[in-house]
Amino acid sequence: MKITPEALAARKSAKKKILLATAYSCREANFLDRAGRVDGLLVADAVGLVDLGYGNPLAVTLEEMLHHTKAVSRAKTRALVIADMPYLTYEFSPTEAARNAGRLLKEGGAGAVRVKGGLKILSSIEEILRTKVPVVAHLSYKKAAERQTPAEAKRLSEAGCFAVVLEDFPAPLVKEITRGVTAVTIATSSALHADGRLVFTEELINKKLKSLYQTLFL
Secondary structure (H helix, E strand, O other): OOOOHHHHHHHHHOOOOEEEEEOOOHHHHHHHHHHOOOOEEEEOOOHHHHOOOOOOHHHOOHHHHHHHHHHHHOOOOOOEEEEEOOOOOOOOOHHHHHHHHHHHHHOOOOOEEEEEOHHHHHHHHHHHHHOOOOEEEEEEOOOOOOOOHHHHHHHHHHHOOOEEEEEOOOHHHHHHHHHHOOOEEEEOOOHHHOOEEEEOHHHHHHHHHHHHHHHHHO
16 A cells, blocks of 8 residues: 555554655665565655766756656655755745646656755745645754754644654754654654654665675675
């Protein structure tokens, strides 16, 4: 059965951990889906660094995100496909943000979009939500206004974001935010205190290759 945003919310209520993993191709999506434990596949803008050779994920275009989202969606996985909205596709015009988010669902086959920026781009998030596109918010501890993040996460949850990614947050804040919001919390670290964890598939592969090398040659 295909996982939906509502299914992830039910997992939070049931206190069942959620696993999201990055994927940028049909092959990766199939590989991760066969593992049977992945609930969501994130087509992240890091595809610019990992697959496209850019020096910065900000260089990724909407057309490139559509290309990779289509590839992941064609795998027809059980996992929910979430596509990043790339830089300059949502920051300045709520109407344009909603249109671009809609393209990632209609053309790309995603089931939701991730939008970075927090309350600074709340008007765009609200417009996207008005068009019935499920939204995953994203907050970065390194970029956040110090200690305002629990209130910010709560506001994003109240606005209708079904999940919030917490990037590099310390354990106490992850725990506080998870307890204070109805949205699913997905942490990149300190995931013990969140509803789930985001893992970067490319990092796991690198670690596995290093381990394999030691087994073969050392």
